[in-house]
Amino acid sequence: MAAVATTREVDALLSVDAPVAIGVSGGKDSQAAALATFRHLDRIGHSGPRLLIHADLGTVEWKDSLPTCERLAHHLGTDFVVVARKAGGLMERWESRWQSSKDRYESLSTVTLVPCWSTPAMRFCTSELKTHVITAELKRRFPGQTVVNVTGVRADESVARAKQTVASFDKDGRFLNWRPILHWNVDEVFAAIDGSGLNPHPAYRVFGMSRVSCRYCIMSNLADLTAASAQPESHDTYRRMVRLECSSSFAFQGSRWLGDVAPHLLDHFDRARLAEAKTIAARRVAAEKRITKPMLYVKGWPHRMLTDTEADILAGVRNEVSALLGFRSACLDRSSIHARYAELLAAKANRQMEAA
Incomplete structure (x- = not known):
């Protein structure tokens, strides 16, 4: 040794x-x-x-x-x-x-x-x-x-x-x-x-994997994901994870969808949902790209009120994303977004005063 x-x-x-x-x-x-x-x-x-x-x-x-x-x-x-x-x-x-x-x-x-x-x-x-x-x-x-x-x-x-x-x-x-x-x-x-x-x-x-952690690991390569999918004990977990990909519209490994690794393990309904999720994901990403960098979430957000133009952009994105994913979102127009930001900024100021 x-x-x-x-x-x-x-x-x-x-x-x-x-x-x-x-x-x-x-x-x-x-x-x-x-x-x-x-x-x-x-x-x-x-x-x-x-x-x-x-x-x-x-x-x-x-x-x-x-x-x-x-x-x-x-x-x-x-x-x-x-x-x-x-x-x-x-x-x-x-x-x-x-x-x-x-x-x-x-x-x-x-x-x-x-x-x-x-x-x-x-x-x-x-x-x-x-x-x-x-x-x-x-x-x-x-x-x-x-x-x-x-x-x-x-x-x-x-x-x-x-x-x-x-x-x-x-x-x-x-x-x-x-x-x-x-x-x-x-x-x-x-x-x-x-x-x-x-x-x-x-x-x-026995399974032919290069590394062992979870059955499906965020660090796994395609060969290991495929080998894991060949084991019957992993099939229920596979389907549960693919269903989360479908409901969230987020692929398991960035651009790699777990559902594409072993689609034969999915029924017709789940395969259809996966195809729809990919379309939703592409549209969601395209919509969120309209949000300008100064508007994005950073630590301590929000730091300021949005301009009317920014609020209109955010409202448009939120309407589109909410419709795509079936959300019941609040703050879908300029006035409600301004009101929400004012509420968040006031709460933030109160927390800072209490901590001082």
């Missing part, structure tokens, strides 16, 4: 038996990171608390992910903790985000519709459903202690991950995020798993 990478900060905390928590998803990298970390801890005589922790994302998870983590914990002879977002899994988060976007649009609390899906630039799927729930549980378990938080991040995975360091403290100094296999290659990862006598997640060698 390849050696782990450490830093002085990691070594110092491990030398005083700081708690070590290893995040595991069922994927190969977290599995290899757990195996390598335990071997290192045993070698240096670490006797502090150790555990594996898994954030359950709900219906989007492969059915083999949790059992893979459980087998790993049993192999290592360590505690295994499962946490989850109280308000539901990732599918529920996507659906509630769309409902929130719709509600905000109808009440003119935003200028344009917000996509329901997480994106590479806005990965609330990771921050809200993994990082937040895991760190909350670790703070509860280890109050007042600095926790060594291990992840299976590898530099080979992306340009962004290649820029990460072996270890870094979080902003509060409660967690030292350690990436012990940052410089491993994929062969070293599989060698560590195979050498342990365990099997990697079947998605790699």
